[in-house]
Amino acid sequence: MRTVGFTRMSEGSAADYHLLAELEKRHVGELPDRLLRALEALKNSFDGYQVSRYEHSLQAATRAYRDGRDEEYVVATLLHDLGDDLAPENHSELAAAIVKPYVREEVHWIIRHHGAFQMYYYAHHYGHDRHVRDRYRDSPHYQACVDFCERYDQSSFDPDYDSLPLEFFEPMVRRVFAEPRW
Numbered sequence: 001m002r003t004v005g006f007t008r009m010s011e012g013s014a015a016d017y018h019l020l021a022e023l024e025k026r027h028v029g030e031l032p033d034r035l036l037r038a039l040e041a042l043k044n045s046f047d048g049y050q051v052s053r054y055e056h057s058l059q060a061a062t063r064a065y066r067d068g069r070d071e072e073y074v075v076a077t078l079l080h081d082l083g084d085d086l087a088p089e090n091h092s093e094l095a096a097a098i099v100k101p102y103v104r105e106e107v108h109w110i111i112r113h114h115g116a117f118q119m120y121y122y123a124h125h126y127g128h129d130r131h132v133r134d135r136y137r138d139s140p141h142y143q144a145c146v147d148f149c150e151r152y153d154q155s156s157f158d159p160d161y162d163s164l165p166l167e168f169f170e171p172m173v174r175r176v177f178a179e180p181r182w
Contacts, residue, residue, distance in 0.1 A: 002019060002023075003019075004016035004017075004019060004020060031177050032170075032173050032174045032177045035079060035082070035098070035173060035177065036166065036170060036173060038082055039054060039057060039078070039079070039082070039166060040054065040166070041054075041085065042054035042056075042057060042081070042082070042084070042085070045084055045085050046084055046085075046088075049157050050157055050158070050159045051156075051157055051158070051159050053081055053084055055159075055163060056081065056156050056157060057077075057078055057079070057080070057081055058078070058163035058164065058165070058166065058169075059156035059157070059158065059161050059163045060077045060078070060080065060152040060153055060156040061074050061075075061077045061078035061152075061163075061164070061169055062161075062162075062163045062164045063077075063151060063152045063155065063156060064077040064151075064152050065164065065169075067151065067152075071172045071175060071176055072102070072103040072104060072107050072176055073103075073107055074169070074172060075099075075102075075103075075169070075172050075173050075176040075177075076095075076099045076103050076107045076108075076110070076111050077148070077152050078169050078172075078173070079095055079098060079099060079111075080092070080095050080111050080114060080153065081095065082094065082095045082098060083095045090115070091115060092111060092112055092113065092114050092115035092116075093112055093115075095111050095112075096108055096109075096111040096112030099111055100182070101180035101181070101182060102176050102177055102180055102181060102182065103176070103182065104182060105141075105182070106140075106141050106144055108182075109139065109141040109144075109145065110141060110144055110145045110148045113133075113136060113139075113141075113145050114145060114148060114149055114153060116132045116133055116135075116136070117132075117133040117136075117145045117146060117148075117149045118149050118153055118154060119132045119133070120132075120133055120149070121149075121154050133145070133146070
């Protein structure tokens with residue numbers, strides 16, 4: 001394993017930083033593999049629903065795909081709950097940070113805010129305000145996020161739904177994450 005010669009970044013040479021740039025490029029290129037593994041890990045995440053978070057992700061993406069959404073949208077839908085395990089209090093922000101360089105602003109905004117918009121379906125059962133999403137009413141992406149939650153997120157907990165397998169989405173993930181575009 002090649003390593004840099006420094007123990008403090010301020011002491012790094014040009015050769016050290018060229019090595020790191022080379023290794024980082026390879027690491028970034030492996031991002032689709034890490035994302036696919038993270039999706040697989042959702043098979044064992046957050047009990048209580050009739051389907052796993054993994055199946056929920058496949059259902060949501062399948063619905064978006066079958067609805068004619070483009071690849072950026074479908075892939076972001078597939079990844080929208082990746083933050084559930086590592087950032088349960090702000091999972092949508094974590095997922096949005098992952099997709100931001102690879103998807104257009106509207107898709108990023110939807111993923112970033114879907115957690116607040118989803119509260120419409122359940123917050124009142126906990127004595128909270130189900131209309132939290134209304135604080136974003138002035139956004140040009142407000143209705144798109146309402147539609148995302150209605151069509152793809154809140155409706156994707158059906159154990160009888162015929163989701164497409166992860167292998168179907170893998171080429172899309174690889175294309176979308178091939179290089180940052182936005």
